Amino acid sequence: MPLEYSISQLSKEFDTTTRSIRHYEDIGLLSPSRRGQARVYSPADRTRLKLILRGKRLGISLEDSREIIDMYEPGKTNLDQLKKLIDAIQQQRTKLNQQLDDITKLLKDLNKAETDCVEALKSKN
């Protein structure tokens, strides 16, 4: 496991574009260090990117992703800050469970659609 990554390395690894990664930086979701003016990404940066993209696949907006990701940051040891976080986590959990429900339903529907298709194919022979 490398200790640092270039922007194109990450874009390839996660099948995204350098433009997107820079965009995430533009809106403050990433802040890689620099060597000269070139971006240098740490494993931690890479993890953040991974989380962002995972969120994307779940239809989570970048704005919302920021909140979620910030939860994992240490040093957020302010007291009522913590309570806020716990609350946010609850909300996210609710949303995710809803999605889980949606997905199982969709998978069920897909299964039915498929068997229907297969049946229809059979009856053609």
Add this chain to the structure above:
Amino acid sequence: MPLEYSISQLSKEFDTTTRSIRHYEDIGLLSPSRRGQARVYSPADRTRLKLILRGKRLGISLEDSREIIDMYEPGKTNLDQLKKLIDAIQQQRTKLNQQLDDITKLLKDLNKAETDCVEALKSKN
């Protein structure tokens, strides 16, 4: 269960807007019948809307939703049409399983974040 619905009824039931519902019609995802110029939605229309919104919650684009939803339509008994559908279903299933994976991982992360928070809170007392 009613035999028909008005646009505002549906917008309330599914917590969306009449504008959105009309938009779905604009792009051909819905085609309710009319009484005069007023839209009249059948239970089938309602189901389609439900599927659209479920897809939305999963970050599925309206364009992709169209494909999925059309799978449920009967009368698609063209032969290689069917094979295409089965293929599309497979792809969707793959994507959904990926999402399932993402979600379980996120939920795990959220659990950890939460216990961390709670721990942090305890240590403050």
Add this chain to the structure above:
DNA sequence: AACGAATATTACGTTTACGTCAACGTAAAG
């Protein structure tokens, strides 16, 4: 008949999440 509530159409505006140049710096290879 007049009114308000619901619905309609038309059309322009907005937000999100990037795509797509253009113009230039940098560093290793031939």
Add this chain to the structure above:
DNA sequence: CTTTACGTTGACGTAAACGTAATATTCGTT
């Protein structure tokens, strides 16, 4: 020293998914 590959910063463009008037119509009620 030039090519090649990769990187940078603007700046403008765009597609999707609606929001938001503005205006007109319809329909049951006073």
